[in-house]
Amino acid sequence: MSEIAQDNVARPGERTGPGLVVRRLSRRTLALWAIRLATVAVLFAAWEIIGRRDGVFVAPFSTTFSHLIDLWRNGQLAPAMWRSNESLLIGFPVSVVAGLPLGFLLGRVRVADRGLSYFFDVALVIPMIAVVPVIIVALGLSLTARVLVVVLFALPIVALNARAAVRIVEQHLVEMSEAFGASRRQVWQSVIVPSSFAPVFTGLRVGLAHAISGMIVIELTLIPAGLGGLIVQFRSEFAASDLYAVTLMILIEGLVLVGLAHALEQVVAKRLGTVE
Amino acid sequence: MRRALALWPQALTAAAVFAAWEIVASTSKPYWLPNIQRIASSWWDLASSGAFRVATTSLETLGIGLLAVFVLGGVVSALLANVRLLDDALSPLINAAMSTPLVALVPVFVLIWGYSSTTRVVAVASFALFPLILQWIVALKGVPADLREMSHSFEAGRVRRVLTVELPAVAPLLLNGARLAVVQAIKGLVTAEMIIGVVGVGKLIVTAADTFDMPQLYAVILTIVAASILSYLVLSTVEGRASRWAE
Numbered sequence: 001m002s003e004i005a006q007d008n009v010a011r012p013g014e015r016t017g018p019g020l021v022v023r024r025l026s027r028r029t030l031a032l033w034a035i036r037l038a039t040v041a042v043l044f045a046a047w048e049i050i051g052r053r054d055g056v057f058v059a060p061f062s063t064t065f066s067h068l069i070d071l072w073r074n075g076q077l078a079p080a081m082w083r084s085n086e087s088l089l090i091g092f093p094v095s096v097v098a099g100l101p102l103g104f105l106l107g108r109v110r111v112a113d114r115g116l117s118y119f120f121d122v123a124l125v126i127p128m129i130a131v132v133p134v135i136i137v138a139l140g141l142s143l144t145a146r147v148l149v150v151v152l153f154a155l156p157i158v159a160l161n162a163r164a165a166v167r168i169v170e171q172h173l174v175e176m177s178e179a180f181g182a183s184r185r186q187v188w189q190s191v192i193v194p195s196s197f198a199p200v201f202t203g204l205r206v207g208l209a210h211a212i213s214g215m216i217v218i219e220l221t222l223i224p225a226g227l228g229g230l231i232v233q234f235r236s237e238f239a240a241s242d243l244y245a246v247t248l249m250i251l252i253e254g255l256v257l258v259g260l261a262h263a264l265e266q267v268v269a270k271r272l273g274t275v276e
Numbered sequence: 277m278r279r280a281l282a283l284w285p286q287a288l289t290a291a292a293v294f295a296a297w298e299i300v301a302s303t304s305k306p307y308w309l310p311n312i313q314r315i316a317s318s319w320w321d322l323a324s325s326g327a328f329r330v331a332t333t334s335l336e337t338l339g340i341g342l343l344a345v346f347v348l349g350g351v352v353s354a355l356l357a358n359v360r361l362l363d364d365a366l367s368p369l370i371n372a373a374m375s376t377p378l379v380a381l382v383p384v385f386v387l388i389w390g391y392s393s394t395t396r397v398v399a400v401a402s403f404a405l406f407p408l409i410l411q412w413i414v415a416l417k418g419v420p421a422d423l424r425e426m427s428h429s430f431e432a433g434r435v436r437r438v439l440t441v442e443l444p445a446v447a448p449l450l451l452n453g454a455r456l457a458v459v460q461a462i463k464g465l466v467t468a469e470m471i472i473g474v475v476g477v478g479k480l481i482v483t484a485a486d487t488f489d490m491p492q493l494y495a496v497i498l499t500i501v502a503a504s505i506l507s508y509l510v511l512s513t514v515e516g517r518a519s520r521w522a523e
Contacts, residue, residue, distance in 0.1 A: 028361070035365035057388045115285030125459055125508045126501045127466035133485035133493055138308035205375075213377040220383065221470050231383045243387060250380040258375035 059241035068245035076230065077249065084215055084226030086143060091150025092211045096204060099155045103162025103203075108192075117163065123156035129217050136218075141225070146218050153214025154207040161203020165196035198269045205261040212254045310491045315498065318491035327480060328499070334476035337393050338465050341400030345457055348401070349408040356409070357416035367410065374406045382471050391475060396468045403464030404457040411453030415446045448519035455511040462504050 044061050051060025059067070071077040106113045106120075132149060139145035169192050177187050219228020227250055234243040294312070301311035310318075322328060356363040382399050389395040419442045443450065469478025477500055484493035 031361060032365045035362065036369060039366060039369060111285050114283075115289040118286060119289070122501075122505060126504045127463040129463070129467050129470055130481060130497045130500050132470075133481060134308060134490075134497065137485065137488065137490065137493075138306070209375045209377070213379050216377045216380050217467065220379070231380070235383050235387060238387075240387060243383065247380050247384055251376040251378075254376035255372060259372075262375075 056238075057240060059244040063241045064244040064248055067241040068248060071242060071245055077246070080226045080230050080246075081249070081253070082226075084219060084228065086226075087146035087150050087218075088211055088215045090143075091147040091215070092154055092208060094147065095151050095154035095158050095207060095211060098151075099158030099207070100162050100200065102155075103159040103200075104166050104192075106159065107163040107166035113163070117160070120156040120160050123152070124160065128152055128214070129221060132218055132221050146215065146225070149218040150211045150214040153217070154211035157210050158203050158207040161206065162196075162200050165199035165203065166192055168199070169195050194272060197272050198265075201265045201268055205258060205265055208261050209254065209258050212250075212257065216250055308490060310494060314491040315494045318489075319495035319499070322480075322492065322495055330476050330479060333393070334465060334469065334478075337396040337476070338400060338461055340393070341397040341465070342404065342458065342461050344397065345401050345404045345408055345461065346454070349405055349412060349453075349457070353409045353412035353416060357413045363413060367413065370406050370410060374410075378402050379467055382468050385468070386472060391472050395472065396465060396475070399468035400461045400464040403467070404460040407460055408453050408457040411456055412450060415449030415453060418446050418449055420445060445522060448515055448522055451511065451515040451518050455508065455515060458507055458511060459504070462507070466500060 047058075048061045051058045051063065068077075102116075106117050128149075131152065135145050135148055139148065173191050173195070174187055177191050182190070216228055219226050220231060224232040227246055230246045231243060234240075234246065297309070298311055300306065301309045356366060381402055382395075385395045385398050385402075389398065423441060423445055466477060469476045470481060472478055473482040477496065480496045481493065481500075484490075484496055
């Protein structure tokens with residue numbers, strides 16, 4: 001699936017050398033950050049200016065931010081965040097615990113792969129949001145329904161990445177360890193799992209991003225609960241600044257959680273660097 | 277024949293799913309799972325009453341949105357693929373944006389542009405643009421260096437060189453990006469229409485769900501699912517042709 005590849009596009013490493021090269025490199029880093037900050041600054045400035053001119057449909061960044069703090073202080077935001085994240089807290093671990101073994105199975109057992117993988121491919125291709133109404137009719141406006149949606153969003157990507165990860169394990173390593181008399185379990189423990197760790201972790205990170213989307217999607221469409229519920233409420237009240245504040249909060253949450261996962265991923269990758 | 281026989285694991289699991297569906301639907305008769313005949317007849321009613329005609333507005337929006345995405349994505353990815361500094365500076369930002377649940381922006385679009393098609397076009401673009409840019413950057417960077425030099429030495433014009441030599445060489449990757457964008461665009465469209473609830477296929481779904489008309493709900497959902505799988509398969513085939521041709 002192309003969706004797997006898009007997130008971990010390998011970039012050729014920078015040449016590091018002594019003296020001059022290092023100094024040039026640090027100047028380059030400076031330029032990179034200057035461009036990044038300038039881009040973000042322009043975006044936020046545009047938001048602020050458009051917001052100040054309009055005021056009805058676009059709340060400027062400054063107002064949005066102060067409303068975000070107000071919503072937090074008056075106790076509307078925290079309970080909503082907790083309610084929303086309940087489904088993520090249950091749904092994402094379920095996706096991981098079920099998705100990883102499934103993916104490993106699909107990656108190493110050919111018949112299972114051919115018979116089952118296309119369901120996951122289909123799950124990634126279709127707009128999963130369309131299935132949400134059926135889930136709600138079946139399970140009601142319950143936590144179970146929300147957890148199920150999170151799982152439907154996250155599990156396919158976790159499983160397919162795990163499948164891809166154990167598939168690319170060098171066959172000659174497996175054969176060599178078998179030739180040295182390693183048992184099936186030992187092959188998994190000392191060859192397959194370590195060498196597939198990094199791509200599996202990438203899959204988990206992408207899966208987490210999908211899970212957060214799933215958590216929000218069901219709340220926006222048919223179950224007005226948690227953060228999505230606040231959004232629906234503020235939209236009907238035309239409370240633009242509050243709506244923007246909650247939206248900003250959701251984006252920040254996604255950025256922070258996936259950012260943390262990314263940082264963790266890099267720590268793990270560095271530790272396992274010797275394996276590759 | 278042998279190729280068809282090789283698909284037995286897929287056929288077996290698909291048959292198992294449908295059999296399980298039919299058995300559950302006709303024995304324990306849960307409210308949320310109508311049997312396949314009822315869904316089929318409901319689909320036929322919808323089709324003959326012309327209810328699917330609302331899908332034309334959806335397709336129109338999809339087309340406009342994708343056009344905008346391809347033009348914008350083409351410009352940005354061409355820029356980033358050719359200016360290394362910009363690519364290294366901005367690609368992480370694009371990646372970061374993709375890790376946020378952009379679906380949360382749809383209500384903001386609705387607030388700004390109402391139930392107009394602009395809202396849906398922007399939603400389509402917000403889903404499809406970033407993945408397309410990242411994939412197209414990879415594609416455009418993949419133009420083989422010897423090909424560049426060769427076309428250089430023939431002194432072809434810059435535009436002609438790009439169009440006739442460099443782009444065809446990476447056509448499979450470009451098409452791969454396009455396929456990714458189409459998949460995302462369909463997701464964006466359906467998401468926006470369901471959140472809006474009164475236009476296009478989103479209206480069909482929301483109406484069926486609100487009236488608890490389960491066969492109709494399934495008929496609409498399965499149509500959307502079939503359409504997205506179909507477009508994916510068509511684009512995959514085109515991509516496969518292109519990569520065979522590029523070799």
